[in-house]
Amino acid sequence: MISERKVKFAIVGCGHIAKKHIESIQNSEIAELAAICDTNPERLKEFSEQYNVEGFSSIEEMLQQRKEIEVVNICTPSGLHKPLAMIAANYKKHIVVEKPIALTMEDAEAIIAVCKENNVKLSVVHPNRFRPAMQMLKNTMANKLLGKISHVNATVRWNRNQAYYDQAAWRGTKQFDGGVLMNQAIHNLDLMIWLFGPIKEVQSYTATRLRQIESEDVAVSVVKFEEGFLGVIEAAVTIYPKNLEESISVFGEKGSVIIGGPTANWVKHIQIEAYNQEETDSLVNGIHNDPYGISGHSIIINDMAHCVINPNRYPVVSGENGKEALKLVLAVYESSELNRPVTL
Template structure:
């Protein structure tokens, strides 16, 4: 089978999952990896059995055959790296969550991608989970019926030492708080499973760590269907992670998805026997969804197929995220499609950004 050549920029923990997914795909091949930290780049190169670089400009010079770049750098660097790679090298991009920090970044990136005739693939891998697909289909096909209340609860523990691991963590410019970092997948799944959200009223707070951003947030939401819901996301729970769940109370019953990464169908009242059948065991919070993501990225390029999450769909989750922040800033209801960028989230910090920029003078490769 004809394959697509991938390169990776950013060799943190999630890079392992992307490397594994490429290795498992019959239509994809990993060519090289890059990270400003030589040790991390070398470690991932050994895992992928490919050359490593500390300068992505050098990586592209040595490997012009790379067709798709997976951006796994800190969140606040995604936009700058994406713009540079599209403008200089005209590569397709896979970008981890959140794929942009602001609505404005997303709109600009879309214009650049269209002009360069390249595709951007936002990563929302949890949409691929068996339990998620099962509940979504049960709603769409009428088994559960119309949603009446949709709820997200993420009650996790991220103590001060977590935020002290890297300078970008817990910052408005490069990370965002519990809603943005830990909550983005759950916020996305709420609209994916229960339908589009039209407006929100949110309250955010910082209660468990000395950081710029929120570690606790609650939002009331209204769906386009007339249903209502609640988003509760926190990293200030102590001393452990307690819960991460999505529930849909519908006209014909209740569905609850839980587990370390929305992988367990905990409750399905119309047919409880489905719970075991539609659940998966994950070894970590990344799950198996990246396997499908990489396979479908390659298919989209090879055969011009529609991707799992189209750009505008992915950007709608970013709009919802900013509506939550704007509601907290304004102290009132905010319409999602009329929301402007938060005054805090994604505001650039040049000193922080400089720590994660690639020097074009320094590079190294090794097998």
């Protein structure tokens, strides 16, 4: 049953990712775009005219003037997430924040704490969980169809050329953005934890090989999960000349699954003892006929609208989930800096 009212959202940060948020809000039957905010006047004017919505240059001004706003979507560079979340939460607004939740554990914990203090809900945008292939793999793991796990692999072999980083001064910086792990591969790291459980230890190397940035453009890690099986992380934005592969692989005593392609949307390999060939073909064909499914951004934003309407409902991707992915990235950085294994 559709709610009679629409939850009012506001966007802070009118960059590329904000368009996904706005489209998701506009496509929802229970969400409505009430306002946008950006410190860049040209970009603010462009978005305001394109989406026919009132624009503000200050988040405080927006929240003071538009008191009906219920949810603030933070779509700014990552280093700005904490101060903006603090303001929004102190105005008693629920928050949807783009990944990563923050760039430091202190900032992530501060965001979670201020939301709890103000009794507002917090969701972090990790949309890849909702891809049909990932939902299938999650169901496979939940039902223990692969038996005892040998090892898993998370790979991001993408291209972000120098022109990409030169488009904005904050890109590739340690203060506002981070490197391939914090920006691109954090989705795969979130999936590793979500699919396979907590990680106990990492041994990692990072480097800046081809891009003129402060942060890493390539990283490799070996990880040990709490259940005892091993994993490998490979992440790079140095692949020539375009995105090559994003994949999640898992190998067990009773089956193996590889989800891959340029983005991890397709079943590249599946063989599970419990499935006959007809069942396997049906599963693969179902995903290949609709590899993208409903947008993860749409699911997360629609979920937050339901959470606002229903006080007893909590976000499907929580602040704590976002913190766990960040914790893994920071452990990889620490291991690389210290040149030794690091326990999470």
